[in-house]
Amino acid sequence: MTTQLGIALLGAGRMAHVYGPKINAHPGLRLEVVYNHRIASAQRAVDLYGGRATEDLEDALKDPAVDAVVIATPTDTHVDYIETVARAGKPIYCEKPLDQTLDRVDRALTALEAHPVPFMLGFNRRFDPDNGALRTAVQNGDIGRLTMLMSWSREPAPPPIEYVRASGGYFVDATIHDIDLLCWIAGERPVEVHASGSCVFNPEIGAEGDFDLTMTTFRMPSGALVHINNSRACAYGFDQRLEAFGDDGMLQTINHRDDPLIRWDGRRTEAREPLKHFFLERYDQSFYNALDEFHRAIIEDRQPSATAQHGRDALAIALACQTSAKTRQFVCPDYGT
Amino acid sequence: MTTQLGIALLGAGRMAHVYGPKINAHPGLRLEVVYNHRIASAQRAVDLYGGRATEDLEDALKDPAVDAVVIATPTDTHVDYIETVARAGKPIYCEKPLDQTLDRVDRALTALEAHPVPFMLGFNRRFDPDNGALRTAVQNGDIGRLTMLMSWSREPAPPPIEYVRASGGYFVDATIHDIDLLCWIAGERPVEVHASGSCVFNPEIGAEGDFDLTMTTFRMPSGALVHINNSRACAYGFDQRLEAFGDDGMLQTINHRDDPLIRWDGRRTEAREPLKHFFLERYDQSFYNALDEFHRAIIEDRQPSATAQHGRDALAIALACQTSAKTRQFVCPDYGT
Amino acid sequence: MTTQLGIALLGAGRMAHVYGPKINAHPGLRLEVVYNHRIASAQRAVDLYGGRATEDLEDALKDPAVDAVVIATPTDTHVDYIETVARAGKPIYCEKPLDQTLDRVDRALTALEAHPVPFMLGFNRRFDPDNGALRTAVQNGDIGRLTMLMSWSREPAPPPIEYVRASGGYFVDATIHDIDLLCWIAGERPVEVHASGSCVFNPEIGAEGDFDLTMTTFRMPSGALVHINNSRACAYGFDQRLEAFGDDGMLQTINHRDDPLIRWDGRRTEAREPLKHFFLERYDQSFYNALDEFHRAIIEDRQPSATAQHGRDALAIALACQTSAKTRQFVCPDYGT
Amino acid sequence: MTTQLGIALLGAGRMAHVYGPKINAHPGLRLEVVYNHRIASAQRAVDLYGGRATEDLEDALKDPAVDAVVIATPTDTHVDYIETVARAGKPIYCEKPLDQTLDRVDRALTALEAHPVPFMLGFNRRFDPDNGALRTAVQNGDIGRLTMLMSWSREPAPPPIEYVRASGGYFVDATIHDIDLLCWIAGERPVEVHASGSCVFNPEIGAEGDFDLTMTTFRMPSGALVHINNSRACAYGFDQRLEAFGDDGMLQTINHRDDPLIRWDGRRTEAREPLKHFFLERYDQSFYNALDEFHRAIIEDRQPSATAQHGRDALAIALACQTSAKTRQFVCPDYGT
Known part of the structure; x- marks a missing residue:
C-alpha cells in the first residue's frame, strides 16, 4: 500500500498547472490545498485538480491533512516561502531556481539549516x-x-x-x-x-x-x-x-x-x-519522477537527492x-x- | 470520474498473470473474481492481484459485482467459456486465438450471434x-x-x-x-x-x-x-x-x-x-491499451474494435x-x- | 605496370554506353573497336569513347589489337555472339542475362565448353x-x-x-x-x-x-x-x-x-x-569493378568468378x-x- | 585532353609520402623531381613514385619540365621555400600550416606579393x-x-x-x-x-x-x-x-x-x-581533390581558393x-x- 501524502500547492501560475496534474497522477500524493494570494486563481486550480483553495498560507500550513508543500510560485518569492514553510516543519519541494541571487539563496540555506525539513529542488531533468x-x-x-x-x-x-x-x-x-x-x-x-x-x-x-x-x-x-x-x-x-x-x-x-x-x-x-x-x-515524465523522488524521500525519512546546495552551486x-x-x-x- | 467495471478473470496460467496486473493498473477495471478449476491456482493469483478465488464458474458469473469477463484460459477452452459467458450476458474479452479450428470458432460466432454481448479478441498488437x-x-x-x-x-x-x-x-x-x-x-x-x-x-x-x-x-x-x-x-x-x-x-x-x-x-x-x-x-503497453479499448467499448455501449470475426479471419x-x-x-x- | 587489354565492344545501345566510359576509366583496358551492325551507331560511340567503328564482326575479331570482347548487344543476340566470339578464341564479358530461354542458354554453354575461353557474365551487383x-x-x-x-x-x-x-x-x-x-x-x-x-x-x-x-x-x-x-x-x-x-x-x-x-x-x-x-x-562503381574482375581473370589466366553456369542457374x-x-x-x- | 603539369615535390618525409601517390593518381600531374637535402631520402621517394631525385633546389626549379612545386617539408622551412620558389616564378602548393609564427607568415605573404605566383595552402578538409x-x-x-x-x-x-x-x-x-x-x-x-x-x-x-x-x-x-x-x-x-x-x-x-x-x-x-x-x-579523397584544385587553378590561370591569407588568418x-x-x-x- 502506498503511503499517501497530503500536498499544499503554493502558487497558481504556469508551473502550478504543471504540478497539479502530476500530483493527482501520483498514487502517493493527494492535493489538499492550493494557496495563492489571489483566491480566484487558487480556486481555478482547485476546480481543475481538486483540493481546497486558500489565500491564507498559515491556514494551509496548519492543516493536519497537509504533509508536505510544493512551491510553484514566482522565483523571487521562493526564499520567503521556504523560510515560512521550513519554520512550519513541513517537507518542501521547490521549483527551480531557488532564487536569482546568491544572497537570498544563502538565506534559504540558513533557514533549512535551522529547520532541517526534507527539501528538494525541482531539477526535473535529472x-x-x-x-x-x-x-x-x-x-x-x-x-x-x-x-x-x-x-x-x-x-x-x-x-x-x-x-x-x-x-x-x-x-x-x-x-x-x-x-x-x-x-x-x-x-x-x-x-x-x-x-x-x-x-x-x-x-x-x-x-x-x-x-x-x-x-x-x-x-x-x-x-x-x-x-x-x-x-x-x-x-x-x-x-x-x-x-x-x-x-x-x-x-x-x-x-x-x-x-x-x-x-x-x-x-x-x-x-x-x-x-x-x-x-x-x-x-512530462521527469516532472512526475521528480515528485516521486520527493515522495520516496519523505517516506524513507531521508533527504531528496536534489538539494538546496545543488541549487546554490x-x-x-x-x-x-x-x-x-x-x-x-x-x-x-x-x-x- | 471513471466508471469502474468489476472483472472476473478466467484462468490462472501465464496469460492470466499478464492480465492480472494490467486490470489492477487500469482505473476503470477492478479485479473481483479469479476463476480456475483448480482453486489453489486461482488463490495464488488472488494473493497477487486481489479479488476472490472461485472454482465455480456459475458463482463468478452470478456475482452482481462482476460486470465483465476476461478469458485467459488455455486456447482449447476458449469457445466453451465464450458460450457460457455469452449465455450469462456478460461482456467478454478473450485472449487470442479464439480456437485452433474453424469449426469451433464458428460455434463461438454462433453463440455471440445468439447472445450479442460486447466481445473483444485480444489482438493486443493493434x-x-x-x-x-x-x-x-x-x-x-x-x-x-x-x-x-x-x-x-x-x-x-x-x-x-x-x-x-x-x-x-x-x-x-x-x-x-x-x-x-x-x-x-x-x-x-x-x-x-x-x-x-x-x-x-x-x-x-x-x-x-x-x-x-x-x-x-x-x-x-x-x-x-x-x-x-x-x-x-x-x-x-x-x-x-x-x-x-x-x-x-x-x-x-x-x-x-x-x-x-x-x-x-x-x-x-x-x-x-x-x-x-x-x-x-x-x-506491455499494448495489453493495457487493449483492456482500455474493452473498457471504453462497454462504457460507450458499442462493440470493441477487435471482433470475433477478425479472429475467425x-x-x-x-x-x-x-x-x-x-x-x-x-x-x-x-x-x- | 598494368597489362593493357584491347577491347572490342559489341553493341552501341544503352549498355554499350555504360561500358564505354568504364573501359576507358580502367587502366588495364583500352577500347579498340566498337562493332555494331549499323555503322553510324558504332561511330557515335567511337566519337565519345575512342577506338574505331566497324560493322563487320569478323574484322573486329581478327584485329590483333583486340584481346577480349565485351558483349553489350540486345539480349536475344547474346548467344549468337557468344558462339562466334568463343569460336574466335577471345575472352568474353557478356552483359546479363545470357538469354531469356534455357534452350538458347544451353547453346551458349555448349559453345563455351567446346571453346573454353574466359567467360564472365555481367552480374555487376556482386x-x-x-x-x-x-x-x-x-x-x-x-x-x-x-x-x-x-x-x-x-x-x-x-x-x-x-x-x-x-x-x-x-x-x-x-x-x-x-x-x-x-x-x-x-x-x-x-x-x-x-x-x-x-x-x-x-x-x-x-x-x-x-x-x-x-x-x-x-x-x-x-x-x-x-x-x-x-x-x-x-x-x-x-x-x-x-x-x-x-x-x-x-x-x-x-x-x-x-x-x-x-x-x-x-x-x-x-x-x-x-x-x-x-x-x-x-x-556505377560495380560496373567498373566487374570489368576489373574480367581483366584480372584474363591476366591471371583463370575463369572469372561470375560464370555462364551462374547465368543459367x-x-x-x-x-x-x-x-x-x-x-x-x-x-x-x-x-x- | 588534360593538360599535364610537371611537379617538383619538396620534402621526403611523412607528408611527401601522402602527396607522392596522389600526384601520380591525378591525370593532370606528373612527378618530375623529388627534392630533399638528403639525397637518399629523395631517392627512396623516387623509387616509390617515379621522377628523379635531387638535393639541389635550384636544379629542380630550373628544370623546364617542372611546372609547379608542392612543398611538403617540415613546417619551419615552409616560408624559406616559398620565398625561393616564388622568386623562381613557379606555382606553389604548400602543406599547412604556413608557419608557426605570424612574423614568418608575413614574410611569406610579402614574398608572394612581390612574386604573385599561384599559391595554394593545403587546407585539404575544405x-x-x-x-x-x-x-x-x-x-x-x-x-x-x-x-x-x-x-x-x-x-x-x-x-x-x-x-x-x-x-x-x-x-x-x-x-x-x-x-x-x-x-x-x-x-x-x-x-x-x-x-x-x-x-x-x-x-x-x-x-x-x-x-x-x-x-x-x-x-x-x-x-x-x-x-x-x-x-x-x-x-x-x-x-x-x-x-x-x-x-x-x-x-x-x-x-x-x-x-x-x-x-x-x-x-x-x-x-x-x-x-x-x-x-x-x-x-584520402580530399588530399587528391586539393591537388585537383591546384591543377585547375593553374590551368584556368587563377588563384587557388585556399590562399596564404587564409593561412595567416x-x-x-x-x-x-x-x-x-x-x-x-x-x-x-x-x-x-
Whole structure:
C-alpha cells in the first residue's frame, strides 16, 4: 500500500498547472490545498485538480491533512516561502531556481539549516530516464574516465519579453538546467567558466542586456571539459541532447518525438517528424519522477537527492557564466565557504 | 470520474498473470473474481492481484459485482467459456486465438450471434502505439496507395516442445498476430496465401510436423502484396518491425529497447543495446491499451474494435498458410460464407 | 605496370554506353573497336569513347589489337555472339542475362565448353562493395549460420512498354539480379520457389501478362528461407537493400545517396535526401569493378568468378518464379543435368 | 585532353609520402623531381613514385619540365621555400600550416606579393566532399541564417612527444584545420576567441606546456557562435563531425568507416564498425581533390581558393586560442592590417 501524502500547492501560475496534474497522477500524493494570494486563481486550480483553495498560507500550513508543500510560485518569492514553510516543519519541494541571487539563496540555506525539513529542488531533468541512463552508464565506467561532456538545449521560440525581463537572464533561467545536469553526471563542479552570448532572434532581449544564443565552457577539477549550447529558437522543436566522451568510448542521448515512424518520401528519406515541442512535452515524465523522488524521500525519512546546495552551486555557476559573457573574462564561480 | 467495471478473470496460467496486473493498473477495471478449476491456482493469483478465488464458474458469473469477463484460459477452452459467458450476458474479452479450428470458432460466432454481448479478441498488437501510428499514417494517405506491407516477428528462443505441441502450429500460434495486424492496417484480407517453413533451430519441432522459421506471402484484392517472416530464435531480442510501401513513400516502425543511449566504443559505433526480450516486455503497453479499448467499448455501449470475426479471419488465413507450407500449394483462405 | 587489354565492344545501345566510359576509366583496358551492325551507331560511340567503328564482326575479331570482347548487344543476340566470339578464341564479358530461354542458354554453354575461353557474365551487383562486404561477413560467420536472406529492389519508375515487351518479363529482366546475388551470398540454390505478382502501376504491363510488383520466396537446401521484393516504381529513388539473418545476429546494407548530410528542419528531422536515382548511379562503381574482375581473370589466366553456369542457374530460377506467379504453383527450378 | 603539369615535390618525409601517390593518381600531374637535402631520402621517394631525385633546389626549379612545386617539408622551412620558389616564378602548393609564427607568415605573404605566383595552402578538409556539401547547403540558405557552427576533431591516439614538441602546440597543429574549415563555411572570422585546454592523456604533453584536450569558442561578427572540440585520443577512431544550426534547421555531417554494414548481435544492435583510423584514411579523397584544385587553378590561370591569407588568418586564430587557454583570457586574433 502506498503511503499517501497530503500536498499544499503554493502558487497558481504556469508551473502550478504543471504540478497539479502530476500530483493527482501520483498514487502517493493527494492535493489538499492550493494557496495563492489571489483566491480566484487558487480556486481555478482547485476546480481543475481538486483540493481546497486558500489565500491564507498559515491556514494551509496548519492543516493536519497537509504533509508536505510544493512551491510553484514566482522565483523571487521562493526564499520567503521556504523560510515560512521550513519554520512550519513541513517537507518542501521547490521549483527551480531557488532564487536569482546568491544572497537570498544563502538565506534559504540558513533557514533549512535551522529547520532541517526534507527539501528538494525541482531539477526535473535529472529524473528524465534518458539522462539518468547516461549518468548511470558514465558512473558504471562504460566509457572509462569521462573527458568531455556536452549538452544542447535549444528552445522552440523566444519567450515574451516580459518573461525575459523577470527571468534573471538566459544563463540563470535556462542554462542552469544544463549546469545542474552536467555537474550531476560528471560528479564535480567547474573550477572556471567562460561563455559567449549573442542576441540574434529578438533585439528586445539584447536591449535588456540579455542573450538568446549562448555557448558555455567549463574546466573541471579532473581536467574534463564541458560544453553547453543554448538557443532561444529552434525550427525543429525542443532540441535536448547530451554527449559524454571518455577514454573508452562515447554515449549520446536521443531526442524525443511524438511520432514513432521512420518516413521516406520523394523529398526526404529515413526521416522523422519534428521533436517534442517544448519542456512540458519533453519532460512530462521527469516532472512526475521528480515528485516521486520527493515522495520516496519523505517516506524513507531521508533527504531528496536534489538539494538546496545543488541549487546554490548551479546558480553560482550560472551567474559566473553571465559575468563571463558580459565582461569577456574567465570567471571562477563563487561556491561560498 | 471513471466508471469502474468489476472483472472476473478466467484462468490462472501465464496469460492470466499478464492480465492480472494490467486490470489492477487500469482505473476503470477492478479485479473481483479469479476463476480456475483448480482453486489453489486461482488463490495464488488472488494473493497477487486481489479479488476472490472461485472454482465455480456459475458463482463468478452470478456475482452482481462482476460486470465483465476476461478469458485467459488455455486456447482449447476458449469457445466453451465464450458460450457460457455469452449465455450469462456478460461482456467478454478473450485472449487470442479464439480456437485452433474453424469449426469451433464458428460455434463461438454462433453463440455471440445468439447472445450479442460486447466481445473483444485480444489482438493486443493493434493497440501498440507504434503499430497504430503506422496504420493511421497509411490510412491518412501519407504514402499514397499501399502496395507492399511487410512484418518481421522474430522471437528470442524456441518455446518448450510441450508448448509447441499444444500451440496449433507456428502459423496459428504466432503468425496469426502478424496476419491480424497487417489485414487491419491494409483494410483488406488476402485472396490467396503461399508460405514456406523450415525447422532449423530445434529438430523436435520438425518432428511434430511444425516449423520454427517461416516466410509468408499474401496477394490482396487491391493488388498489394504482403510479406511476413517469423523465426523462433533471434540473437538480439524480440525483433518486431513493420514496413509499409506505397506510391508516395515508405513508413517503418522502430524496434524498442530498454536502454535509450547510443553507444560508441572500440568495437562498435552508433550502437544500441539489444532489443526488448520478448512480447511481455515489448507489448506491455499494448495489453493495457487493449483492456482500455474493452473498457471504453462497454462504457460507450458499442462493440470493441477487435471482433470475433477478425479472429475467425485471422485463423482462416493462418490455417491456409500452414496448409500452403505443408502441401507446397497456393491456398485460398476459407472465410466461410 | 598494368597489362593493357584491347577491347572490342559489341553493341552501341544503352549498355554499350555504360561500358564505354568504364573501359576507358580502367587502366588495364583500352577500347579498340566498337562493332555494331549499323555503322553510324558504332561511330557515335567511337566519337565519345575512342577506338574505331566497324560493322563487320569478323574484322573486329581478327584485329590483333583486340584481346577480349565485351558483349553489350540486345539480349536475344547474346548467344549468337557468344558462339562466334568463343569460336574466335577471345575472352568474353557478356552483359546479363545470357538469354531469356534455357534452350538458347544451353547453346551458349555448349559453345563455351567446346571453346573454353574466359567467360564472365555481367552480374555487376556482386561487385558492389557493400554487397561484397555482406557476403564476406556472412561467409566469415559474423552471424553464425544463415537462416533468412532478404533483398529489396525497387526501381524509380516503370520503363517504357516497349522495353517491358522485350524484357522477358519482370522476373527475368530484374529479379534475376537479386536471384544471382542471393544465391552467391548464400552459397546455395533454391530447391523450390513461389512468387506472387501484381500490376499496380501501369495497366499496359499487365496487359502484356507481366507484373510490376512482385514478392518471391525461396526454400534453400540448408533450410534457409529467402525473400525478394521488386517494384517498378519507388517515390524516393532506387531502393536497394539486403538483410541477412543468422543464428548470431543480422547484417544489413545501407542505401546510397548523393547528398551526405543529415538534415533537420521544421518538417522532417534526422532526414536524408532521396536515394540515388537508378542502377547507373547506384552501381556505377560495380560496373567498373566487374570489368576489373574480367581483366584480372584474363591476366591471371583463370575463369572469372561470375560464370555462364551462374547465368543459367539464375535464369532457371527467374523462369520458375515467373511460372509460379502465373500458375499459382510452387515450382522447382530446372537446373538441367 | 588534360593538360599535364610537371611537379617538383619538396620534402621526403611523412607528408611527401601522402602527396607522392596522389600526384601520380591525378591525370593532370606528373612527378618530375623529388627534392630533399638528403639525397637518399629523395631517392627512396623516387623509387616509390617515379621522377628523379635531387638535393639541389635550384636544379629542380630550373628544370623546364617542372611546372609547379608542392612543398611538403617540415613546417619551419615552409616560408624559406616559398620565398625561393616564388622568386623562381613557379606555382606553389604548400602543406599547412604556413608557419608557426605570424612574423614568418608575413614574410611569406610579402614574398608572394612581390612574386604573385599561384599559391595554394593545403587546407585539404575544405576539399572533402561532405564538408563541401555542408558549406554549399549553408550558403544556399538550406538552414536560413547560420547561428551556431560546431566541429569535432578527435584523433585516435596522442602522437610521439617529439612530434608534439615540434608541432607549435595543439591549437596550431590540429585545431587550425577546424578553424579554417569553420571560417570558410561561415564566411567570416571570429572577433574574439576563448578556449580551455587540459592534459589528460599523456603528462609529457602537459610538461611541454601543451594540451591534449581542448574546447574552443568563437564569437563571429554576425553574432553566430562557434564551438570546436579536439582530443588527442579517441577509442573508436578518428571522429570528424560538423553541425551547422540556423534559423530554419540544422545540418550534420556523418563519420566515415571502412565497413558499410549495419550489424546486430547479442551485444549491440544497429551498430557500425569503428571509424576510419586517422586523417590519411579519412581525408584520402580530399588530399587528391586539393591537388585537383591546384591543377585547375593553374590551368584556368587563377588563384587557388585556399590562399596564404587564409593561412595567416587561421594561424592568428589558433595562436589566439592558445593564448586564451594559457592565460585564461578572451583574446582578439591579430589579423594584421
